[in-house]
Amino acid sequence: MGNGLVDALIYINLTTGGTSGRKTASNISLGFVLYQNDGFFRTPSYNKQRWSSGRVLAASVGGHEEALHHVELHFNPSILNDTSLHDYACVSWDYNLEDWCTKGCKKINSSMTVGCFCNHATNFAVLWSYSEKYQYRYLDYISMAGLIISAVALVITIVHHLKVNVCKTARERQGNFHAKLVLLYIYTTLLAFILLFLCGSDNHHKSYNVTSNLDLQTNKIPENSRHVEPDAGPCTAITALLHYFLLATFTWNSVYGTQLVLLLRSLRSSLPPYWTRLSHVVGWGLPAVIMAITLGATYSVNNPLNYRQEEFCWLAGVDQNKQFDFAKPMFWGFLLPVSLILVYNAVLLVVTALTTCKIDPKLRSTKKTTLWKKFLVCFSLAVLLGLSWSLGYLVLVSHAHAHHVLSIIFCIFQTTQGLQIFIFFTARTPTFRAALKHSGHTITSASLARAQTYYLWENFKKALSFESYKKWENSKSESTAMSEMNTSASCGEEMT
Known part of the structure; x- marks a missing residue:
């Protein structure tokens, strides 16, 4: 019971x-x-x-x-x-x-x-x-708004970066071209991750369970006490792409920080000749290897939930009791390599800060504005290296009220990372300000040109100036005088 x-x-x-109706002992x-x-x-x-x-x-x-x-x-x-x-x-x-x-x-x-x-x-x-029965997750309005703003900011950043640093001839390019190309890779991979997350993180092939249609004709032993629907395909593909592009963002962050330290420490304007090939192997190849190993080791068509989650398209991280499982790909396929990258990026930031903020002993004074600019350089580099992702590890180990507060802070920082990159690496640059100012002048000139399209005087195709206006006024007065003289003459003739 x-x-x-x-x-x-x-x-x-x-x-x-028995053949009779009597009950006998059996x-x-x-x-x-x-x-x-x-x-x-x-x-x-x-x-x-x-x-x-x-x-x-x-x-x-x-x-x-x-x-x-x-x-x-x-x-x-x-x-x-x-x-x-x-x-x-x-x-x-x-x-x-x-x-x-x-x-x-x-x-x-x-x-x-x-x-x-x-x-x-x-x-x-x-x-x-x-x-x-899964509780499918959807992006809340705060996360969606932050990601959309970051996506728009990254598009503007990429267009400006292409116009200023990439779409030029070799003679017009200034500085190390490969260093600027690495920045483009960072912007592109982060934008790809955000767009995929916005469009595909929600599982569109949801497994809605039907409990009333039990098959009573087939008495077949199930292989598992937990039934999992065979993989439909798109959600697993989205998970693999999200995994790859996010890891690629971190690896290219490390490549950029490494080459920045090499340039600062060696005081050279160019990188070693082998650096371009090595950076591409690390930036594009290492995430592909990690993603391929994670997918191949855990995925199967009949049990896709060993690789990804059902609630939304991302790596599996918890066991059947909804407890974090270190054997799941979320830990060793993402959290572990990202933690190593973040530690390496933190070391790069410290080395860059010590090199940048070093005060020459021969200088007798240092302006406060110079120190402020150095601080902005270090802070913007921390944003680009993705060090705010370290808050996610604090969210995993925190509990109760601290967990809630850290989750909100982490969400705000991560959803607006593209906006932060735009502010520090595009909006503050002189080239972007000059382009923005030029665009403002172009819009103003276009509006003025539309206002001066039609004229009533003879030389309407010429630009309007004070002299032409004066000439037009003189011609107007002369014609008025001639008409008055003609009127007076006619009146005199009538009087005669």
């Missing part, structure tokens, strides 16, 4: 073989044993997880075994709040095979959830297969 309800009902139909005995676990019935064909109770019911008939007609079993399994019954199999233990088998058993309709019919008495069990 459970909560006032019957958990199981067993009906055994016996035939005594000398038939029944015996039942309920095993609280399946320790004596281990099987490799069925993977039992947290939803299965593992209890086995054994029934035996003594006296006349041929008197047994059939056994009916009706179960009302306790279903967890976050699960639903997907399928089940009526089985008995075969000592010859040392495994569960469906021989002599079948499913039947039942007023309870599960019904079984068997034509023999042995060790019975019902192997469940449950589906988990």
